[in-house]
Amino acid sequence: xxxxxxxxxxxxxxxxxxxxxxxxxxxxxxxxxxxxxxxxxxxxxxxxxxxxxxxxxxxxxxxxxxxxxxxxxxxxxxxxxxxxxxxxxxxxxxxxxxxxxxxxxxxxxxxxxxxxxxxxxxxxxxxxxxxxxxxxxxxxxxxxxxxxxxxxxxxxxxxxxxxxxxxxxxxxxxxxxxxxxxxxxxxxxxxxxxxxxxxxxxxxxxxxxxxxxxxxxxxxxxxxxxxxxxxxxxxxxxxxxxxxxxxxxxxxxxxxxxxxxxxxxxxxxxxxxxxxxxxxxxxxxxxxxxxxxxxxxxxxxxxxxxxxxxxxxxxxxxxxxxxxxxxxxxxxxxxxxxxxxxxxxxxxxxxxxxxx
Amino acid sequence: xxxxxxxxxxxxxxxxxxxxxxxxxxxxxxxxxxxxxxxxxxxxxxxxxxxxxxxxxxxxxxxxxxxxxxxxxxxxxxxxxxxxxxxxxxxxxxxxxxxxxxxxxxxxxxxxxxxxxxxxxxxxxxxxxxxxxxxxxxxxxxxxxxxxxxxxxxxxxxxxxxxxxxxxxxxxxxxxxxxxxxxxxxxxxxxxxxxxxxxxxxxxxxxxxxxxxxxxxxxxxxxxxxxxxxxxxxxxxxxxxxxxxxxxxxxxxxxxxxxxxxxxxxxxxxxxxxxxxxxxxxxxxxxxxxxxxxxxxxxxxxxxxxxxxxxxxxxxxxxxxxxxxxxxx
Amino acid sequence: xxxxxxxxxxxxxxxxxxxxxxxxxxxxxxxxxxxxxxxxxxxxxxxxxxxxxxxxxxxxxxxxxxxxxxxxxxxxxxxxxxxxxxxxxxxxxxxxxxxxxxxxxxxxxxxxxxxxxxxxxxxxxxxxxxxxxxxxxxxxxxxxxxxxxxxxxxxxxxxxxxxxxxxxxxxxxxxxxxxxxxxxxxxxxxxxxxxxxxxxxxxxxxxxxxxxxxxxxxxxxxxxxxxxxxxxxxxxxxxxxxxxxxxxxxxxxxxxxxxxxxxxxxxxxxxxxxxxxxxxxxxxxxxxxxx
Numbered sequence: 001x002x003x004x005x006x007x008x009x010x011x012x013x014x015x016x017x018x019x020x021x022x023x024x025x026x027x028x029x030x031x032x033x034x035x036x037x038x039x040x041x042x043x044x045x046x047x048x049x050x051x052x053x054x055x056x057x058x059x060x061x062x063x064x065x066x067x068x069x070x071x072x073x074x075x076x077x078x079x080x081x082x083x084x085x086x087x088x089x090x091x092x093x094x095x096x097x098x099x100x101x102x103x104x105x106x107x108x109x110x111x112x113x114x115x116x117x118x119x120x121x122x123x124x125x126x127x128x129x130x131x132x133x134x135x136x137x138x139x140x141x142x143x144x145x146x147x148x149x150x151x152x153x154x155x156x157x158x159x160x161x162x163x164x165x166x167x168x169x170x171x172x173x174x175x176x177x178x179x180x181x182x183x184x185x186x187x188x189x190x191x192x193x194x195x196x197x198x199x200x201x202x203x204x205x206x207x208x209x210x211x212x213x214x215x216x217x218x219x220x221x222x223x224x225x226x227x228x229x230x231x232x233x234x235x236x237x238x239x240x241x242x243x244x245x246x247x248x249x250x251x252x253x254x255x256x257x258x259x260x261x262x263x264x265x266x267x268x269x270x271x272x273x274x275x276x277x278x279x280x281x282x283x284x285x286x287x288x289x290x291x292x293x294x295x296x297x298x299x300x301x302x303x304x305x306x307x308x309x310x311x312x313x314x315x316x317x318x319x320x321x322x323x324x325x326x327x328x329x330x331x332x333x334x335x336x337x338x339x340x341x342x343x344x345x346x347x348x349x350x351x352x353x354x355x356x
Numbered sequence: 357x358x359x360x361x362x363x364x365x366x367x368x369x370x371x372x373x374x375x376x377x378x379x380x381x382x383x384x385x386x387x388x389x390x391x392x393x394x395x396x397x398x399x400x401x402x403x404x405x406x407x408x409x410x411x412x413x414x415x416x417x418x419x420x421x422x423x424x425x426x427x428x429x430x431x432x433x434x435x436x437x438x439x440x441x442x443x444x445x446x447x448x449x450x451x452x453x454x455x456x457x458x459x460x461x462x463x464x465x466x467x468x469x470x471x472x473x474x475x476x477x478x479x480x481x482x483x484x485x486x487x488x489x490x491x492x493x494x495x496x497x498x499x500x501x502x503x504x505x506x507x508x509x510x511x512x513x514x515x516x517x518x519x520x521x522x523x524x525x526x527x528x529x530x531x532x533x534x535x536x537x538x539x540x541x542x543x544x545x546x547x548x549x550x551x552x553x554x555x556x557x558x559x560x561x562x563x564x565x566x567x568x569x570x571x572x573x574x575x576x577x578x579x580x581x582x583x584x585x586x587x588x589x590x591x592x593x594x595x596x597x598x599x600x601x602x603x604x605x606x607x608x609x610x611x612x613x614x615x616x617x618x619x620x621x622x623x624x625x626x627x628x629x630x631x632x633x634x635x636x637x638x639x640x641x642x643x644x645x646x647x648x649x650x651x652x653x654x655x656x657x658x659x660x661x662x663x664x665x666x667x668x669x670x671x672x673x674x675x676x677x678x679x680x681x682x683x684x685x
Numbered sequence: 686x687x688x689x690x691x692x693x694x695x696x697x698x699x700x701x702x703x704x705x706x707x708x709x710x711x712x713x714x715x716x717x718x719x720x721x722x723x724x725x726x727x728x729x730x731x732x733x734x735x736x737x738x739x740x741x742x743x744x745x746x747x748x749x750x751x752x753x754x755x756x757x758x759x760x761x762x763x764x765x766x767x768x769x770x771x772x773x774x775x776x777x778x779x780x781x782x783x784x785x786x787x788x789x790x791x792x793x794x795x796x797x798x799x800x801x802x803x804x805x806x807x808x809x810x811x812x813x814x815x816x817x818x819x820x821x822x823x824x825x826x827x828x829x830x831x832x833x834x835x836x837x838x839x840x841x842x843x844x845x846x847x848x849x850x851x852x853x854x855x856x857x858x859x860x861x862x863x864x865x866x867x868x869x870x871x872x873x874x875x876x877x878x879x880x881x882x883x884x885x886x887x888x889x890x891x892x893x894x895x896x897x898x899x900x901x902x903x904x905x906x907x908x909x910x911x912x913x914x915x916x917x918x919x920x921x922x923x924x925x926x927x928x929x930x931x932x933x934x935x936x937x938x939x940x941x942x943x944x945x946x947x948x949x950x951x952x953x954x955x956x957x958x959x960x961x962x963x964x965x966x967x968x969x970x971x972x973x974x975x976x
Contacts, residue, residue: 107499
């Protein structure tokens with residue numbers, strides 16, 4: 001038999017009739033959006049009523065009312081719910097974007113003037129709260145943060161990944177219990193981690209205020225993040241991969257170390273990076289464990305060491321203008337480091353999706 | 357020979373069950389052993405926290421008695437040391453409640469926006485933005501809260517007082533609006549909005565498509581379908597997310613330290629007054645110049661904070677887990 | 686209106702539960718669907734997902750108070766097509782559509798039409814039973830009225846009426862407040878039918894309503910469909926040839942040639958399609974040679 005098919009129509013952009021808007025809907029939406037803004041602007045410029053009051057007392061109710069009414073005229077009673085939903089959503093969206101934007105822009109705008117080569121490399125010896133910004137910097141704090149985070153990573157990553165292996169790979173008798181404990185640990189407030197290390201190590205004179213004490217406190221906060229992320233990642237390793245290795249006669253240790261962990265490598269790196277991002281800005285535990293210093297200290301086992309978060313805390317507390325500028329500068333550096341770490345996790349997880 | 361015994365009617369063979377495969381080789385045993393030891397590190401740490409904070413603060417707790425948590429005085433002068441944390445304990449809860457009142461509606465609407473309303477590209481961007489917000493260190497939020505946000509929020513507080521001051525909640529008898537629980541609540545809200553939004557977004561996005569189809573196929577508008585299908589489905593997860601946010605709010609230290617006046621005189625409801633409390637921030641504030649006994653009292657305050665957050669966090673995880681299990685059945 | 690409906694449904698005949706022989710004399714359905722009182726029709730409907738055309742040029746008429754079965758091999762887009770009939774198609778990202786779908790002579794995709802109104806008048810029952818798990822049986826039946834914000838009186842009567850028409854009443858009348866998830870799969874699907882009936886649709890679309898059910902439940906639902914067809918227009922997607930023959934008055938056969946979008950190869954009265962198909966491909970398909 002012969003089949004004759006008409007040549008299929010294939011326009012460049014297939015039509016979506018539902019995307020067409022009926023004129024009255026467009027008009028009513030436009031009214032709902034523009035009218036309250038016009039009223040707000042008019043009142044703002046003609047009266048003395050303060051802006052926030054206008055927004056809360058006039059604009060917001062008016063926005064809800066106009067959206068409700070126009071939507072009611074357009075769609076009937078069920079339009080009202082949709083109007084409330086959209087106004088609520090857009091308000092929440094606007095509020096969050098404004099707050100986040102304010103945080104990020106303030107840090108960039110106020111931190112940028114402080115940033116210079118000397119600020120990134122010099123330490124803080126002979127710097128008084130009023131010393132000009134051309135002298136002194138956060139070099140010692142950067143190195144200190146690096147040191148403390150490195151110690152925390154060396155402790156928390158093996159323990160965190162081992163917890164994840166126990167839960168997903170060994171599936172030991174206590175898997176549920178370990179999981180429960182990791183969850184409980186993720187709720188430990190950072191100040192409590194600091195207090196604990198202080199009580200356990202510093203009060204008992206094992207070491208004084210030092211990078212190792214700070215690293216231990218950080219490790220407590222980092223472990224649950226690493227363990228939980230690693231658990232999710234290891235779960236993604238297909239059962240077939242393990243089965244294949246077991247069927248080839250591998251021992252359990254070999255299956256885990258040679259097959260499972262390499263398969264999940266990028267995911268595990270993501271877990272580590274997330275863990276670092278979680279701790280790197282924490283101030284409270286370090287105040288109680290590393291204390292603060294103006295000099296560069298690379299000995300992890302003795303003497304206080306400065307870190308970026310504590311540096312910010314120190315200079316913010318002093319109250320002088322140049323000190324506050326230093327605090328903003330350090331905050332900008334910290335924010336950039338966090339952004340890089342964050343970008344790294346997204347880059348890694350994109351790669352992971354590409355491979356699997 | 358054995359087959360004959362099997363064929364006797366009624367004599368069913370005994371089944372053999374396979375337990376976990378035992379580690380055979382020496383290296384395997386070593387491997388499993390070390391993994392188990394490492395996996396128990398969380399238990400070890402949690403127990404150690406309880407023991408160290410408990411044993412160090414025990415003498416002070418015994419000496420102060422129940423008034424450690426119910427009294428309102430903290431003094432090391434006059435030779436008599438009095439350590440009572442009630443205003444800090446209450447203030448911690450008050451700040452957290454104000455934070456939740458602001459954060460919960462914003463987070464739920466934001467999650468609904470991301471999942472159901474926003475165009476797909478915008479919702480992808482927003483998901484990332486929320487993750488960034490979650491990653492901003494609390495020290496930076498504190499810095500911003502202290503130097504940027506306090507002025508703005510104090511202005512809001514002043515307006516609230518000016519127009520609604522007749523409501524006791526918005527009364528202010530100090531004519532000073534900075535460093536109030538109101539501002540601390542806002543700062544906490546900014547820190548917990550991402551937590552609640554992330555959890556809510558995840559559970560809302562898991563609303564079964566067939567239920568949404570059913571609601572829309574019956575003539576449900578978007579808001580109606582959300583109210584009748586998505587929110588009931590996500591309720592457990594959202595409550596769990598709120599509890600996680602609460603846990604974070606209770607333990608927040610540095611941001612609160614910079615935006616709140618810590619006063620050892622309980623401020624029950626006047627949220628615009630520059631008087632408040634927060635255990636974690638109080639610990640940082642007192643730590644630098646503390647006497648040895650005072651240090652032990654601070655460890656005791658930390659112990660109470662630890663137990664409180666542990667409880668909230670476990671409850672949160674339990675609620676999230678239970679709601680997920682219900683969905684599976 | 687309710688009274689007549691109840692009257693018509695209490696008149697349960699044995700035929701409702703049995704096999705229906707097509708082409709029986711009492712069948713008043715004209716040979717050509719266009720000659721009947723057409724309720725819903727499609728004109729040159731094309732459907733895309735993204736840039737991929739998956740359904741091409743479908744012209745079908747669905748006469749009032751009749752059952753039309755859409756048959757064809759799986760994956761040829763029947764379910765997609767049926768979703769366009771009450772504007773459920775547009776929820777799928779990347780979905781696109783050309784052509785007209787006329788309901789009582791008006792295009793349901795016209796910009797002036799509120800899609801929510803369309804979905805109230807053209808109800809839908811899905812492949813997998815999907816009662817709302819958090820609601821009781823009774824609340825499920827009434828849920829459509831709440832969703833579409835339709836005012837109603839006498840909830841008990843509506844619940845009873847809808848459950849009776851969906852042939853579920855006798856099984857659940859003593860536990861109307863029990864959770865919907867306590868019902869069996871077949872009961873859940875009938876509950877979904879009752880739920881769809883509560884908003885009083887004029888057309889009911891059913892997307893393989895029995896594919897997840899056992900033969901007993903399937904029979905009961907077929908009986909329900911047969912009864913409902915006396916008062917509403919029904920369109921049903923099915924893979925089951927026997928089911929199409931048992932329940933439908935008209936049949937449309939969809940087929941996608943390799944690499945090409947699906948088309949309607951043949952449509953007409955069910956007995957004609959199954960006994961005297963005009964197209965050889967239809968003949969092969971209904972006789973089980975492929976698909």
